[in-house]
Amino acid sequence: MTDLVVRRLLVDMEQPIARHWCAGDAFRTALFNALSMSFPVGEQFFIDSVRNGFKALPADRQEQFQAEVQGFVGQEATHRRLHALYNGHLDKLGLVNDWAPRAQKRLKKMEGLDARHWLGITAANEHFTAIFADFMLHNADLLGDQDERLKTLWLWHSAEESEHKSTAFDLYQALGGSHAWRVKWMRTVTAFFLVDTLRQTVNNLHRDGTLWKWSTWKSGWGYLFGKRGLVTLTYKPWKEYFRRDFHPNQQDSTASVRWLQEHGDKFVPVGQAVPA
Ligand SMILES: [Fe+2]
Ligand SMILES: [Fe+2]
Numbered sequence: 001m002t003d004l005v006v007r008r009l010l011v012d013m014e015q016p017i018a019r020h021w022c023a024g025d026a027f028r029t030a031l032f033n034a035l036s037m038s039f040p041v042g043e044q045f046f047i048d049s050v051r052n053g054f055k056a057l058p059a060d061r062q063e064q065f066q067a068e069v070q071g072f073v074g075q076e077a078t079h080r081r082l083h084a085l086y087n088g089h090l091d092k093l094g095l096v097n098d099w100a101p102r103a104q105k106r107l108k109k110m111e112g113l114d115a116r117h118w119l120g121i122t123a124a125n126e127h128f129t130a131i132f133a134d135f136m137l138h139n140a141d142l143l144g145d146q147d148e149r150l151k152t153l154w155l156w157h158s159a160e161e162s163e164h165k166s167t168a169f170d171l172y173q174a175l176g177g178s179h180a181w182r183v184k185w186m187r188t189v190t191a192f193f194l195v196d197t198l199r200q201t202v203n204n205l206h207r208d209g210t211l212w213k214w215s216t217w218k219s220g221w222g223y224l225f226g227k228r229g230l231v232t233l234t235y236k237p238w239k240e241y242f243r244r245d246f247h248p249n250q251q252d253s254t255a256s257v258r259w260l261q262e263h264g265d266k267f268v269p270v271g272q273a274v275p276a
Contacts, residue, residue, distance in 0.1 A: 004071025004164050006078060007267035009156050011149045013085040019093060019208065023144025026210035027201075027220035032154065033090055034200035037097040039083040041104050042125065043076045046168065049118035053171040056115040061174055072167040074270065075160045082153060095207050099200040106192075119172040120185035124241070127186070128193055130165035130248060131237045133158035135230055137255035142223070152266050155259055162256035165248040183242050190238075 022029040136158040143151045205211040
Protein backbone atom coordinates (compact mmCIF):
# COMPACT_ATOMS: atom_id res chain seq x y z
CA MET A 1 0.00 0.00 0.00
CA THR A 2 1.13 3.54 -0.71
CA ASP A 3 0.81 6.40 1.78
CA LEU A 4 -0.72 9.25 -0.17
CA VAL A 5 -0.50 12.76 1.24
CA VAL A 6 -2.97 15.35 -0.04
CA ARG A 7 -1.14 18.66 -0.44
CA ARG A 8 -2.43 22.18 -0.81
CA LEU A 9 -0.23 23.92 -3.34
CA LEU A 10 0.90 27.43 -2.39
CA VAL A 11 0.53 29.05 -5.80
CA ASP A 12 -1.69 31.91 -6.86
CA MET A 13 -3.82 30.64 -9.71
CA GLU A 14 -5.88 33.85 -9.81
CA GLN A 15 -3.22 35.69 -11.83
CA PRO A 16 -3.54 35.48 -15.63
CA ILE A 17 -1.36 33.18 -17.73
CA ALA A 18 0.95 34.53 -20.44
CA ARG A 19 0.31 33.45 -24.03
CA HIS A 20 3.59 31.54 -24.29
CA TRP A 21 4.23 30.87 -20.62
CA CYS A 22 6.37 27.78 -21.31
CA ALA A 23 9.85 29.12 -22.09
CA GLY A 24 8.33 31.40 -24.76
CA ASP A 25 7.78 28.24 -26.82
CA ALA A 26 4.52 28.08 -28.77
CA PHE A 27 4.48 24.31 -29.28
CA ARG A 28 5.25 23.27 -25.71
CA THR A 29 2.80 25.83 -24.33
CA ALA A 30 0.05 24.53 -26.65
CA LEU A 31 0.78 20.91 -25.72
CA PHE A 32 0.74 21.49 -21.95
CA ASN A 33 -2.36 23.65 -22.25
CA ALA A 34 -4.05 20.83 -24.20
CA LEU A 35 -3.23 18.34 -21.45
CA SER A 36 -4.51 20.71 -18.80
CA MET A 37 -7.81 21.00 -20.71
CA SER A 38 -8.32 17.24 -20.45
CA PHE A 39 -7.70 17.00 -16.70
CA PRO A 40 -10.93 18.16 -15.03
CA VAL A 41 -13.03 15.62 -16.97
CA GLY A 42 -10.37 12.91 -16.98
CA GLU A 43 -9.52 13.16 -13.31
CA GLN A 44 -13.19 13.10 -12.31
CA PHE A 45 -13.49 9.85 -14.25
CA PHE A 46 -10.44 8.43 -12.44
CA ILE A 47 -11.94 9.41 -9.07
CA ASP A 48 -15.26 7.76 -9.98
CA SER A 49 -13.49 4.61 -11.23
CA VAL A 50 -11.46 4.22 -8.07
CA ARG A 51 -14.48 4.91 -5.83
CA ASN A 52 -16.62 2.39 -7.75
CA GLY A 53 -13.83 -0.17 -7.73
CA PHE A 54 -13.39 0.28 -3.98
CA LYS A 55 -17.13 -0.25 -3.39
CA ALA A 56 -17.04 -3.43 -5.49
CA LEU A 57 -14.36 -4.98 -3.23
CA PRO A 58 -15.37 -7.48 -0.58
CA ALA A 59 -15.52 -5.84 2.89
CA ASP A 60 -12.35 -7.54 4.16
CA ARG A 61 -10.29 -6.11 1.28
CA GLN A 62 -11.77 -2.62 1.55
CA GLU A 63 -9.90 -2.00 4.77
CA GLN A 64 -6.58 -2.63 3.01
CA PHE A 65 -7.36 -0.01 0.34
CA GLN A 66 -9.27 2.57 2.36
CA ALA A 67 -6.50 5.05 3.18
CA GLU A 68 -4.92 4.81 -0.27
CA VAL A 69 -8.24 5.38 -2.05
CA GLN A 70 -8.90 8.38 0.17
CA GLY A 71 -5.47 9.80 -0.65
CA PHE A 72 -5.92 9.14 -4.38
CA VAL A 73 -9.30 10.90 -4.44
CA GLY A 74 -7.90 13.84 -2.46
CA GLN A 75 -4.90 14.24 -4.77
CA GLU A 76 -6.91 14.02 -8.00
CA ALA A 77 -9.62 16.35 -6.67
CA THR A 78 -6.93 18.95 -5.87
CA HIS A 79 -5.40 18.59 -9.35
CA ARG A 80 -8.85 19.00 -10.90
CA ARG A 81 -9.56 22.17 -8.99
CA LEU A 82 -6.25 23.88 -9.86
CA HIS A 83 -6.38 22.85 -13.51
CA ALA A 84 -9.94 24.20 -13.75
CA LEU A 85 -8.59 27.59 -12.61
CA TYR A 86 -5.69 27.26 -15.08
CA ASN A 87 -8.16 26.43 -17.88
CA GLY A 88 -10.26 29.49 -17.01
CA HIS A 89 -7.23 31.64 -17.97
CA LEU A 90 -6.87 29.72 -21.24
CA ASP A 91 -10.50 30.60 -22.12
CA LYS A 92 -9.60 34.27 -21.64
CA LEU A 93 -6.68 33.85 -24.04
CA GLY A 94 -9.19 32.77 -26.70
CA LEU A 95 -8.41 29.05 -26.62
CA VAL A 96 -11.32 26.64 -26.98
CA ASN A 97 -11.44 23.32 -25.14
CA ASP A 98 -12.91 20.77 -27.57
CA TRP A 99 -11.32 17.80 -25.82
CA ALA A 100 -13.37 17.92 -22.60
CA PRO A 101 -16.85 17.78 -24.21
CA ARG A 102 -15.67 15.03 -26.58
CA ALA A 103 -14.27 12.98 -23.68
CA GLN A 104 -17.41 13.55 -21.63
CA LYS A 105 -19.59 12.24 -24.45
CA ARG A 106 -17.37 9.18 -24.85
CA LEU A 107 -17.28 8.43 -21.13
CA LYS A 108 -21.09 8.47 -20.99
CA LYS A 109 -20.95 5.15 -22.82
CA MET A 110 -19.23 3.66 -19.76
CA GLU A 111 -22.34 4.00 -17.60
CA GLY A 112 -23.52 0.65 -16.31
CA LEU A 113 -20.33 -1.20 -17.31
CA ASP A 114 -18.40 -3.39 -14.85
CA ALA A 115 -16.10 -1.50 -12.45
CA ARG A 116 -13.14 -3.40 -13.89
CA HIS A 117 -13.60 -1.72 -17.28
CA TRP A 118 -13.56 1.70 -15.62
CA LEU A 119 -10.44 0.71 -13.73
CA GLY A 120 -8.82 -0.78 -16.84
CA ILE A 121 -9.19 2.58 -18.57
CA THR A 122 -8.04 4.48 -15.49
CA ALA A 123 -5.00 2.24 -14.91
CA ALA A 124 -3.95 2.72 -18.56
CA ASN A 125 -4.33 6.50 -18.27
CA GLU A 126 -2.47 6.52 -14.97
CA HIS A 127 0.41 4.65 -16.59
CA PHE A 128 0.54 7.32 -19.30
CA THR A 129 0.44 10.04 -16.68
CA ALA A 130 3.12 8.38 -14.56
CA ILE A 131 5.64 7.98 -17.38
CA PHE A 132 4.94 11.51 -18.59
CA ALA A 133 5.32 12.74 -15.00
CA ASP A 134 8.69 11.06 -14.63
CA PHE A 135 9.80 12.61 -17.92
CA MET A 136 8.70 16.06 -16.69
CA LEU A 137 10.54 15.71 -13.39
CA HIS A 138 13.74 14.66 -15.16
CA ASN A 139 13.45 17.45 -17.73
CA ALA A 140 12.08 20.28 -15.59
CA ASP A 141 14.27 22.83 -17.40
CA LEU A 142 12.07 22.39 -20.49
CA LEU A 143 9.23 24.09 -18.61
CA GLY A 144 11.29 27.31 -18.65
CA ASP A 145 11.53 29.93 -15.91
CA GLN A 146 9.05 32.48 -17.16
CA ASP A 147 6.21 31.33 -14.93
CA GLU A 148 7.51 29.79 -11.70
CA ARG A 149 3.93 29.23 -10.59
CA LEU A 150 2.99 27.02 -13.55
CA LYS A 151 6.34 25.25 -13.38
CA THR A 152 5.58 24.38 -9.74
CA LEU A 153 2.03 23.32 -10.63
CA TRP A 154 3.23 20.90 -13.33
CA LEU A 155 6.01 19.43 -11.21
CA TRP A 156 3.82 19.01 -8.11
CA HIS A 157 1.15 17.34 -10.25
CA SER A 158 3.82 15.11 -11.79
CA ALA A 159 5.22 14.15 -8.39
CA GLU A 160 1.78 13.14 -7.12
CA GLU A 161 0.94 11.22 -10.30
CA SER A 162 4.10 9.24 -9.78
CA GLU A 163 3.14 8.68 -6.13
CA HIS A 164 -0.32 7.24 -6.82
CA LYS A 165 0.49 5.38 -10.04
CA SER A 166 -0.38 1.97 -8.56
CA THR A 167 -3.78 2.70 -7.00
CA ALA A 168 -6.07 2.03 -9.99
CA PHE A 169 -3.84 -0.84 -11.15
CA ASP A 170 -3.93 -2.58 -7.74
CA LEU A 171 -7.71 -2.20 -7.49
CA TYR A 172 -8.08 -3.64 -10.99
CA GLN A 173 -5.98 -6.64 -9.95
CA ALA A 174 -7.78 -7.01 -6.62
CA LEU A 175 -11.10 -7.23 -8.48
CA GLY A 176 -9.72 -9.98 -10.69
CA GLY A 177 -9.27 -7.86 -13.84
CA SER A 178 -7.68 -9.91 -16.62
CA HIS A 179 -4.39 -9.30 -18.41
CA ALA A 180 -6.18 -9.51 -21.78
CA TRP A 181 -8.56 -6.64 -20.93
CA ARG A 182 -5.80 -4.64 -19.27
CA VAL A 183 -3.74 -4.56 -22.47
CA LYS A 184 -6.82 -4.14 -24.66
CA TRP A 185 -7.74 -0.99 -22.75
CA MET A 186 -4.15 0.25 -22.99
CA ARG A 187 -4.25 -0.03 -26.79
CA THR A 188 -7.57 1.84 -26.94
CA VAL A 189 -6.52 4.50 -24.44
CA THR A 190 -3.23 5.04 -26.31
CA ALA A 191 -5.02 5.61 -29.62
CA PHE A 192 -7.54 8.05 -28.12
CA PHE A 193 -4.94 9.82 -25.99
CA LEU A 194 -2.54 10.45 -28.88
CA VAL A 195 -5.26 11.61 -31.28
CA ASP A 196 -6.94 13.82 -28.66
CA THR A 197 -3.64 15.36 -27.58
CA LEU A 198 -2.66 16.12 -31.16
CA ARG A 199 -6.09 17.54 -32.05
CA GLN A 200 -6.21 19.87 -29.05
CA THR A 201 -2.58 20.97 -29.49
CA VAL A 202 -3.24 21.84 -33.15
CA ASN A 203 -6.47 23.61 -32.14
CA ASN A 204 -4.56 25.67 -29.54
CA LEU A 205 -1.83 26.56 -32.03
CA HIS A 206 -4.42 27.52 -34.63
CA ARG A 207 -6.17 29.92 -32.24
CA ASP A 208 -2.80 31.23 -31.09
CA GLY A 209 -1.84 32.02 -34.70
CA THR A 210 1.33 29.93 -34.54
CA LEU A 211 0.16 26.73 -36.28
CA TRP A 212 1.87 27.45 -39.59
CA LYS A 213 5.14 28.76 -38.25
CA TRP A 214 8.25 26.74 -39.04
CA SER A 215 9.65 27.47 -35.56
CA THR A 216 6.59 25.86 -33.92
CA TRP A 217 7.08 22.47 -35.58
CA LYS A 218 10.85 22.56 -35.42
CA SER A 219 10.57 22.95 -31.66
CA GLY A 220 7.74 20.38 -31.53
CA TRP A 221 9.80 17.78 -33.37
CA GLY A 222 12.73 18.29 -31.00
CA TYR A 223 10.53 18.12 -27.91
CA LEU A 224 8.86 14.90 -29.05
CA PHE A 225 11.51 13.02 -30.99
CA GLY A 226 14.86 14.61 -30.11
CA LYS A 227 17.56 12.93 -28.04
CA ARG A 228 15.80 14.11 -24.88
CA GLY A 229 12.38 13.87 -26.55
CA LEU A 230 9.13 12.93 -24.85
CA VAL A 231 8.33 10.08 -27.26
CA THR A 232 11.97 8.99 -27.44
CA LEU A 233 12.24 8.56 -23.67
CA THR A 234 8.76 7.31 -22.79
CA TYR A 235 8.29 4.67 -25.50
CA LYS A 236 10.16 1.96 -23.57
CA PRO A 237 8.41 2.47 -20.21
CA TRP A 238 5.05 2.71 -22.04
CA LYS A 239 5.65 -0.68 -23.67
CA GLU A 240 6.43 -2.33 -20.33
CA TYR A 241 2.71 -2.17 -19.52
CA PHE A 242 2.06 -5.01 -21.97
CA ARG A 243 4.19 -7.46 -19.98
CA ARG A 244 2.13 -10.04 -18.11
CA ASP A 245 4.12 -9.49 -14.87
CA PHE A 246 4.12 -5.68 -15.10
CA HIS A 247 3.46 -3.59 -11.99
CA PRO A 248 3.72 0.24 -11.88
CA ASN A 249 6.05 0.05 -8.88
CA GLN A 250 8.69 -1.63 -11.04
CA GLN A 251 9.26 1.77 -12.63
CA ASP A 252 11.49 4.29 -10.92
CA SER A 253 9.87 7.11 -8.95
CA THR A 254 12.86 8.58 -7.16
CA ALA A 255 12.48 11.85 -9.11
CA SER A 256 9.07 12.32 -7.50
CA VAL A 257 10.36 11.60 -3.99
CA ARG A 258 13.27 14.01 -4.52
CA TRP A 259 11.08 16.83 -5.84
CA LEU A 260 8.69 16.55 -2.89
CA GLN A 261 11.60 16.52 -0.44
CA GLU A 262 13.29 19.54 -2.01
CA HIS A 263 10.15 21.67 -2.47
CA GLY A 264 8.46 21.41 0.91
CA ASP A 265 8.05 25.22 0.87
CA LYS A 266 5.70 25.01 -2.11
CA PHE A 267 2.85 23.10 -0.46
CA VAL A 268 1.15 22.29 2.83
CA PRO A 269 -0.13 18.81 3.60
CA VAL A 270 -3.89 19.12 4.06
CA GLY A 271 -4.77 19.32 7.74
CA GLN A 272 -1.59 21.28 8.62
CA ALA A 273 -1.31 25.03 9.08
CA VAL A 274 0.44 27.21 6.46
CA PRO A 275 3.94 28.11 7.77
CA ALA A 276 4.37 31.80 8.70
FE1 LIG B 1 -3.84 14.16 -11.43
FE1 LIG C 1 -3.56 10.33 -11.42
